[in-house]
Amino acid sequence: MAYKIVGSQCTNCTACEALCPNEAISEAKGTFVIDPAKCTECIGHFDTPQCVAICPVDETCVIDSAYPRYEA
Amino acid sequence: MTEAFFPEDHSNGSVDSASSADPAVDISDVMQKMAEHKGCGTEGGSGKASCGSSGGPEDMPAEIWEKVKNHPCYSEEAHHHYARMHVAVAPACNIQCNYCNRKYDCANESRPGVVSERLTPEQASKKVLAVASTIPQMTVLGIAGPGDPLANPGKTFETFRLISEVAPDIKLCLSTNGLALPDWVDEIAKYKVDHVTITINMIDPEVGQHIYPWIFWENKRLQGYEAAKILTERQLLGLEMLTERGILAKINSVMIPGINDKHLVEVNKAVKSRGAFLHNIMPLISAPEHGTVFGLNGQRGPTAQELKALQDECEGDMNMMRHCRQCRADAVGLLGEDRSAEFTTDKIMAMEVEYDAEGRKAYQQAVESERQAKVEAKKGQLDGLEAAGDMKLLVAVATKGHGVINEHFGHAKEFQIYELSQTGAKFVGHRRVDLYCQGGYGEEDALETVIKAINDCHAVFVAKIGGCPKADLTEAGIEPVDQYAHEFIEQSALVWFKDYLVKVAAGEIVHTDRGDAAIRQGALIQQAG
Ligand code: SF4
Ligand code: SF4
Ligand code: SF4
Numbered sequence: 390m391a392y393k394i395v396g397s398q399c400t401n402c403t404a405c406e407a408l409c410p411n412e413a414i415s416e417a418k419g420t421f422v423i424d425p426a427k428c429t430e431c432i433g434h435f436d437t438p439q440c441v442a443i444c445p446v447d448e449t450c451v452i453d454s455a456y457p458r459y460e461a
Numbered sequence: 462m463t464e465a466f467f468p469e470d471h472s473n474g475s476v477d478s479a480s481s482a483d484p485a486v487d488i489s490d491v492m493q494k495m496a497e498h499k500g501c502g503t504e505g506g507s508g509k510a511s512c513g514s515s516g517g518p519e520d521m522p523a524e525i526w527e528k529v530k531n532h533p534c535y536s537e538e539a540h541h542h543y544a545r546m547h548v549a550v551a552p553a554c555n556i557q558c559n560y561c562n563r564k565y566d567c568a569n570e571s572r573p574g575v576v577s578e579r580l581t582p583e584q585a586s587k588k589v590l591a592v593a594s595t596i597p598q599m600t601v602l603g604i605a606g607p608g609d610p611l612a613n614p615g616k617t618f619e620t621f622r623l624i625s626e627v628a629p630d631i632k633l634c635l636s637t638n639g640l641a642l643p644d645w646v647d648e649i650a651k652y653k654v655d656h657v658t659i660t661i662n663m664i665d666p667e668v669g670q671h672i673y674p675w676i677f678w679e680n681k682r683l684q685g686y687e688a689a690k691i692l693t694e695r696q697l698l699g700l701e702m703l704t705e706r707g708i709l710a711k712i713n714s715v716m717i718p719g720i721n722d723k724h725l726v727e728v729n730k731a732v733k734s735r736g737a738f739l740h741n742i743m744p745l746i747s748a749p750e751h752g753t754v755f756g757l758n759g760q761r762g763p764t765a766q767e768l769k770a771l772q773d774e775c776e777g778d779m780n781m782m783r784h785c786r787q788c789r790a791d792a793v794g795l796l797g798e799d800r801s802a803e804f805t806t807d808k809i810m811a812m813e814v815e816y817d818a819e820g821r822k823a824y825q826q827a828v829e830s831e832r833q834a835k836v837e838a839k840k841g842q843l844d845g846l847e848a849a850g851d852m853k854l855l856v857a858v859a860t861k862g863h864g865v866i867n868e869h870f871g872h873a874k875e876f877q878i879y880e881l882s883q884t885g886a887k888f889v890g891h892r893r894v895d896l897y898c899q900g901g902y903g904e905e906d907a908l909e910t911v912i913k914a915i916n917d918c919h920a921v922f923v924a925k926i927g928g929c930p931k932a933d934l935t936e937a938g939i940e941p942v943d944q945y946a947h948e949f950i951e952q953s954a955l956v957w958f959k960d961y962l963v964k965v966a967a968g969e970i971v972h973t974d975r976g977d978a979a980i981r982q983g984a985l986i987q988q989a990g
Contacts (some may be wrong), residue, residue: 392851401579402608404553408680434678445557 391425392438393453398446403414405440406452414440475637487854543828545601545634546592548585549578550620551613555640556676556692558662559754560715560745561607578806582616586623586807593628594817599655603634611641614648619726621652627816632656640676640692642699657703659696664731666690668724672717673755697735704736711739716763716771718745729775732754740775744768765917765978771890802875835864835949842955846883848962852972853882856957857892857915857939858950859923866945866953874894876915879950881958886951892978912937917978919961922953938975 391413394405399420406414406421411434413427423440430440440450529666530662580588593599600623604610609618621633634656635649642659649657663669676688683691703710712732714725721728729740745762746757748974754760763771857876875893879886891913894907908930915921922938924947934941945953 400552402552403555403579404608404612405554407553407613431515437679442680443553443555443677445554 390452390454390456390458391428391438392423392429392430392450393425394421394423394440395449395451396420396422400409400446402445404443404445408437408439410434410439423450423453425453430458463600494765499835506981513641531664540784543600544596544598545588545603546599547603547605548589548620549605549607550578550580550582550585550616551604551610552579552608553612554607554609556638556688557607557674558638558670560672560717560747562752562758564755582619582623584806584810585620586627587626587812587814588804588806589631589800590627590816591809591814592804592815593821597817597821598738598828600632600825603636605636605658609638609641610635611637611645613724614641614645618648618652619981625652628818630818630821637699639696639699640678641695643695643702646699646702646706646708650708654708654709656709658713659700660709660715660726661693661696661700661732662715663689663721664693664697664718664728665724666693667720671720674728680968697731700732700735700737701856709738710736711741712737713741713743716742716768718761718763718767720760722763722767722771725771726774742768742772742775765890765892767977772889785820785826786820831863842952843885845959846885846955846962848966849881849958851883852962853880854958854966854972855880855889855918855975856954857918857921858920858943858954860950862948865947866922866950867924867947870921870923870930870941873911873923876911876921877950878918879913879954881954886958887955908933912939913979914980915939917975919975920957922950922957 394414399438401416401420403416403421406416409423409427409428410431411427413429414421415424416422438450446451474710474964527811539797568689589599589602604617604620617635618829622632625633633652633654635654636658637660639659642657662672666686666689669687669692673689673692675682675684676692677683678688678691700710700712712728713722714728715721718724725742732740736902745760747753747758747760747762820843856879858866859870859873859880860866875891877888878890878892881887882887894911894914913935916937916939918939920942921934922942923947924943924954925941926934926941931941944956961970
C-alpha cells in the first residue's frame, strides 16, 4: 500500500512535501497529492511515515488500501 | 542596576555556559548599559542628568534606540509613523499549538478567517519592493505565520536575500516558535536579520504539555511532557544564541487563563535573564468557530483587567510591549481599499518595479522632524500632576495614527488605551472594535460592543462624535471628549486629566474606579509569532 492525502482536509501547508524521502508528494490542482508509485510508506528511511507525522490535520495522510502493502 | 536585567538566573550554570561559548559581540554590553540606564531613569532624580541624551526615550540607550526607532513593532513612537509588511512564504510548521488552526493566518497579523496568499520568494520580494516604493513608511518586512519561517528555511532566507540585495534599508524580522532556532542563528546573522520574535508560552514542560499537543523532532512526532521539554530547551538556547550575537530578540507569550497565566511571571524572568529586549504578553483569542483545540474545548481568554494585571506584574525593569497591535500597522493596509487592488500578485509580477530609495529617505526625514515636534509638545506637561496622588485611570483614544486624536468615534476600528497617573500618560494597549469582532450585529449592538470594550475607561477622546452615542457613553459613565480634535494624544489627555483632578479636588465630581472590559479581537490564530 501507499499513503494518500485526503484532499478536502489538506491545508496546503507544504510541510509533507519537503519531508518525503522519495519525493512522492507534489502539489496538484490546489491540494497536495502522493504518487503511489513512489511512496514507500517511508520503509527503509524512517520509523514513521513522515507525511503522517508532520501533517497538522489528523487523518489526512492515510493508507490507500487500493494498493498492496509496500514491500522493501 | 545590572541585576535588573540579569537577576539570579544570570549566575546559574546554563546561562553562563552558553554565553561564554562564543565571546559575545556587544549585546551584553548594550544590555548592561541599558540596565544601568533603566536604573537611572526609574530611580529618577539625581541620576538623570548624567545619563546623557540618546535622542530617544529616556529609558532607552542610544544603541538600542537606533536599532528600534523605525521598527513599528518595537518602538511605541515608530508605531505612529511606520508600517511593516508581512509575506507568507513559509506555511509549513514543525509543532502544533492548541490555539492555532493553520487554515487561517497567524494571530499576529491578520483578520479572522483570512488566508494570506502563499507566495514564492520571488513573488514575495517583488511585492515587498513594489509596496515599499509606493509607501515610504514601510520599513519592516516580517516573515511570520501561518507556519514557522524556520521550518521553511530555504524559502525564508531566499526571500531575505532577494530583498536585501535591492533594498538594504528595509529591516528584516522573523517570528518563530523557536524549535529550529538554534540551527539557524548563524544564517539569521548573515542576512542581518536584527529582530527575531520567539513565541514562548512556558518554561516548564508540565505547563507546556497543555499548550502543545506535539512537536516534530528528529523525524518523529513527539507528544506530551517530552515534546514540551525539548521545545522549551530549544527556545531558551535559541534566545541565548541570539543575544550572544547581538540580534535583538523579542518574546511573545499568549496568556491562557488557568494554564500559563501565573507561570508567565516565571517566563518573564527567564527571558529577561537571557537578554530578551521586549516581552509582549498577548491575550488568548478563542472562540469555537476558530476550530482550534482551545476554541472547541471552551478555553477562555483573559479579560482586559487580568491581562493588564499580568503585564504590570512583569513590567518591573523590562520593557513590556503593549503597543503590539498584533500587526495592525500593516503597510498594505495603508494603501487603502482601492489601491491594494493594484498590488495583486499577478499585477506585481507584470510590473517593472523601480525602488525609490530617494523618496523613502525624504519621507523618513520628515518623520524625524515630526517626532521632534512631539518631544517639544511634551515638555512641561507633567507639571501639576502631583495632585493625582495614587490615582490611576484609563482613557480610550480614537486615532488613525501619527500620535494625534484624529478619528471619528463612529469610524474607529480600535481604540488606544492610555493610563494617566502622576507620572504622565502611558500607552497600555489597544482594544479592537471593528466589524470583524462584532459578529455581524446591528448598529445598536455596535455601540454596545464599544462600550464593553472600553468599559474600564473614564473617558474616550475622539475627533468627532454624534449626539446619540455621546449620551449613551455618558450614561455608561464614560466621558466623551471631543475638544482636543487633531491635537497630540498624550498632551491632550494630560490637560484633561489635570482638569479632572481639579474637579475632584473641588468636589464637583467623585472619582470612582471603573469595572473590567472585554477583550474583543480578531480570530485566533497561530503563533509562530
Ligand atoms: S509515507 Fe513516506 S514515502 Fe510515502 S508519501 Fe508519506 S513521506 Fe512520502
Ligand atoms: S502536511 Fe497535510 S495539510 Fe500539509 S500539505 Fe501535506 S497533506 Fe496537506
Ligand atoms: S508579528 Fe510582531 S514582531 Fe512581527 S511584524 Fe508584527 S508586531 Fe512586529
